Structure formats: structure tokens, C-alpha cells
Amino acid sequence: MSVTELVLLRHGESVWNAEHRYQGQQGTGLSARGRQQAKQAAEYLQSLEFDGIVASDLQRVTETLQPYLDSQDHLEVRVDKRWREIDVGTWGGRMIADLAAEEPDVVEAFARGEDIARGGGETFRQLRARVWEAAQDITRSGVRRVLVVTHGGPIRVAAASALGLPAGDEMLLDPPGNCSLTTLRLDGLTSYNVPTGMDR
Known part of the structure; x- marks a missing residue:
């Protein structure tokens, strides 16, 4: 039985990460710290x-990947928008502290584990x-090992799915750090079906 390794690399620190803003599918490029993280990741990779x-x-993600691409010339990048971060709609670019003050009920419900489409974007179930x-x-x-450069949300839900955790339990997993690596070994037989019932 063939096994595929997905080596999931989260992007380096972005300017909005450093400013404590929600990003979702919006956002900026890397901060100075993020560029250094990307170089260190490239050296390891x-x-x-x-x-x-x-x-x-x-x-x-593009800026995080570039130092590694500069170090090798035999692999092409396949861009797949399904690996984008969760869409947080109108929350994109907003300060985390401001939204906690302006929409406390939504923030608190999300913190309790309710799968809310923040800012009218996506739910974690959809992600x-x-x-x-x-x-x-x-x-x-059928490939052996693939590097997937993505975001914290997709890494967390991919790991939860690989572990067979029920919908909602991805929030029990620690969020991956900037430029951290998470390796999943999938045999092609693992299947995860998103439950159609109510969230826990």
C-alpha cells in the first residue's frame, strides 16, 4: 500500500500577524521576521x-516559498486555492482587540467552539x-512526498481529518506556528466525511 507524505509548511509571520489583525484570505506579505523565518525554513527544506x-x-505563502524555490530548480509549484486560509469575510484586516470589543458575543461563541462564519465568511466545516x-x-x-505551503487553519483541519477527529474538534489542536512543519502520512484509504448533523 502506497503512503504519501504531506509536509505542510505554514507561512512566515506576515505584517498583519505582527499587528494582531485577522487575515483570512486577505492580508499582506511577510514582516522582516517572517522573511527571516522563510530563509531558515528554506535551509531546512x-x-x-x-x-x-x-x-x-x-x-x-508566495513570499514564504520563494527562498526555497531560489535554492532549487527541478520542481514546479502547483497553485491550489483550496489551500487558502479560511475566509473571515469583513473581519479581514480588522484588529483582533477591536472585534473582541465590538462583537463580543460572536467572539465568545467562537471561543466556545461554535462553528461560526466570522464576518460572513466560511465555517470551519466548509474549510x-x-x-x-x-x-x-x-x-x-501516487506521489511519495509533497511540500504543501499553506496557512494555520488548513493545517489544523487537515491534521484533524487525518486523525479522524469529528467536526469541531480541530479547535482542540494547537495552532501551528509561523514556518512550522506538520507531516501527515496518508495511505489513500483514509476517508473523512463532513458530518451533516449539527455541530457539537
Whole structure:
């Protein structure tokens, strides 16, 4: 039985990360710290061999990946928008502290684990469905190891799906740090179906 390794790299610190703003599918490029993180990640990744690279199309991911691409010339990047961060709608660009003051009920409900479409964007259920579909597509292609450069939300839900955690339990997992690596080993038989019932 073939096993595919997905090596998930979260982007480096962005300017909005440093400013404590919600990003979602909006946002800026990397901060100075994020650019340094990306260089360090590139140095480590040179010790690994990949059969392919898949990446979100957002700027902070593109800038994180560039130092690694500059170090090698034999792999092309396949851009897949399904690996984008969760859409937080009108919350994008807003200060986290401001929204906590202006929409406390929504912030508190989300903190309790309710799967709310913040700012009219996506729910985690929707994010999990599209990310798992993208992960399964890579696994079905039969490659051995793929670098996936993405965001914290997609990494968390991909890990939850691989572990077979029920919908909502991705929030029990610690969020990945900037430029951290998470490796998932998928055998192609693992299937996760998003439950159709109510959230817990």
C-alpha cells in the first residue's frame, strides 16, 4: 500500500500577524521576521526530497516559498486555492482587540467552539471539506512526498481529518506556528466525511 507524505509548511509571520489583525484570505506579505523565518525554513527544506510542491496563492505563502524555490530548480509549484486560509469575510484586516470589543458575543461563541462564519465568511466545516478534498487529490496521485505551503487553519483541519477527529474538534489542536512543519502520512484509504448533523 502506497503512503504519501504531506509536509505542510505554514507561512512566515506576515505584517498583519505582527499587528494582531485577522487575515483570512486577505492580508499582506511577510514582516522582516517572517522573511527571516522563510530563509531558515528554506535551509531546512533543502535536506528533504520532494516529488512536488503545492501552494496557496496568497501573498504571504508566495513570499514564504520563494527562498526555497531560489535554492532549487527541478520542481514546479502547483497553485491550489483550496489551500487558502479560511475566509473571515469583513473581519479581514480588522484588529483582533477591536472585534473582541465590538462583537463580543460572536467572539465568545467562537471561543466556545461554535462553528461560526466570522464576518460572513466560511465555517470551519466548509474549510475542512475543501482542504481534505485537496489533500486526498494529492494522495490519489501516487506521489511519495509533497511540500504543501499553506496557512494555520488548513493545517489544523487537515491534521484533524487525518486523525479522524469529528467536526469541531480541530479547535482542540494547537495552532501551528509561523514556518512550522506538520507531516501527515496518508495511505489513500483514509476517508473523512463532513458530518451533516449539527455541530457539537
